[in-house]
Amino acid sequence: MATTTRATPEHDGKEANPLLEGLRLRRTPEPCALVIFGASGDLTKRKLFPALYSLALRRLLPESFAILGVARSESTTEEFRSRMEEAVREFGRDRFDEEAWERLAGGINYVATDFADEGGLDAVRDCLTELDESRGTRGNRVYYLATPPNAIGILVQQIGERRGASGWTRLIVEKPFGRDLTSARELNAKISEFFVEDEVFRIDHYLGKETVQNMLALRFANGIFEPVWNRQFINHVQISVAESIGVGSRASFYEETGAIRDIFQNHLLQLVALTAMEPPIDFTADSVRNEKVKVLRSLHTPGPKSVVRGQYGPGFVEGIEVPGYRDEEGVAPDSETETYMAAKLYVDNWRWADTPFYVRTGKRLPRRETTIAIEFNRAPHPPFEEMARGGLRPNVLLVHIQPDEGVSLEIGAKVPGQGMSIQTVHMDFLYGGAFRTALPEAYERLILDAMLGDATLFTRTDEVEEQWALVDAIVATWRRDRPSFPNYAAGTSGPSSADDLVGRDGRAWRRP
């Protein structure tokens, strides 16, 4: 055993490697450098580095890999590494493993620059060139734009103008992608000057959640659901994204976005699309996104009576007194920003005609919960006495996105004992119970997918634009009148007008 032979993933490309068959290969990306713009921000600290560490711990990152943090704050690479280590220890989902961290930390670098300045990215380019040499990253780049929306345009231009001749480039863009259809189109146009669609990865982190992806497994891997997944059998759908927290430290951002841009435009509409889409012909990025965009195009613009907005006032959440939105730090005392919205949507196609999709999202609701509830039609003629079927409710298939990730089905069952009395019971599938492994964080999956060039779980230009078109139509109606805010107390389930929205149809919201 004289010399050491180093394993490399490449082969000559002329003949397929027969040794790879059946090896259950890890999805390991090619060598690359990940450049994080906005490296001093909360997202980097709370989500990106913990996710990168978890990937490193599981050896899912390429052997030749580097991370370059870029932000305005003056800092050294050593200081940046130290802060990120603290972040991983505090926010990571895994035990802290020194060896795994050292492996990751060895490739971490930091550049302080104002990327809005002309030439601000020259230092970044120079550092990346040096990393190609020292870390073997081969000119492959993933740029993660974790910056405020107003910085994205200039960054895209600066990165685009400095694209190298070798290697591939991918661009991850955080939401919100624009603030309306016009700005989204401008941003898409700017991006398309320098990048093709396959190189652009617009993040909606909800799509990286295991339970959201499970919606596709639930629908398309089980023969029992799809035959009844239509207007004939489904009475209506309720999708809720409820938060118990307030605006916290995001006031300046939230004042500009509100619930409709923060949650409805992306997460809620993506959940509607996944629930209503037709089966894709395969699980490639374009097949899945083609079907989602068809749903978004089919969404009927709701009239003013079909949309409700709200803003929380003071109240109690989990027994603690909390201020109203207008009393939060950084919020205008006469703010008209909505912290709650609900809408009745119709998907105007053959499968879903006349089946309402009630969606709602809000802050300072009683509990944090994201669910998709599919309520089926009642049994047409239960042959039981009126008293016996008092406890019988329609069947509901409930997809728990968070917390208590899983799926439950509500069915009617006979109460043990004499006579015939029927009660609704739950059949539960809990992720934590059936698969006793912690669910990966959405950002782990999404960062890895972007490195691999798999855009299935990212939103495409046309999806984003369809989503904004709907938001613009709703916002246009809101501009016609002044809302009487606040209209719900913190800790309650939203404004009474939201109850009226479903009540007019003889229905009620599920208790969040």
Added chain:
Amino acid sequence: MSALAHIDDWTGGDTTVAEIDRRLGDLRRSVEQEGVPDLRTSVLTHLAWVPPEYEQAATDTLAGLAERHPSRAILLVPEPEAETDGLDAEISVRCFSLPGLEAHVCSEVIELRLRGKRAVAPASIVSPLLIADLPVFIRWRGRPDFGSGPFEQLVELVDRLVVDSGEWADLPAAYAQLASLFDRVAASDIAWSRSLEWRRQLAGLWPGIASARRLTVAGPRADALLLTGWLRSRLERELELELEERPELERLAVDGAAVETPAGSRRSASDLLSAELEQFTRDPVYEQAVLACADVQPISA
């Protein structure tokens, strides 16, 4: 990580399958602790054929598995030489608390001691205890007595047979007997799983490895034979094996050139078995490796 919340158990000497089934039902109904509901969420039935000399190892492996694979585990300890015939049982419901879950999640473990003639027809004891419609795996400890009644009955019953050919003394001859089962049951081998990271390293040597003539292994005989069979079958060429027997896979070389040691290549017995419990189909690459190593004659390094 999950934490063991509570164990409830029952022990019965000279008992019956019906009694075991009834006691199991009682345990499931009675285990609710401190108002926290318990969930039984099995995804498979895990049988283990455990001759007494493997009992400790099997128990240790199972302890590492319980929180990962919600299952009904049935350990069969054959004691055909016992003076009296009978069935002794120890059953337990083990409930874990998991982060983010209010309910405890429970697994069931049934340990059956098959004394005397009760070891002759184990399938008839196990069949009523299987969870309906879920896949059944059997981990056969030690070298199976291929063709024997108990082995044949249990192979007919299960979806997957998991062995560790590293526990067999008569290699490579025993591989021919194992291969005769491939059309009847999906087979897994812990020795094969153990070498996964090394196989990845070897695959990384393509295309240079295509003309390899000799594989040198410092490691267990079973692992070395399977690696050789794998290279022979995948590369479709003769390849000789130079073997230095060691308890674990330590070094590999191809035509004298050392292969870089893979990182994180050592996994616990529980990890290895856990990985096999997630496979549901035949593994044609493994089967071809077994067939191709049956006539390998190792030369000493």
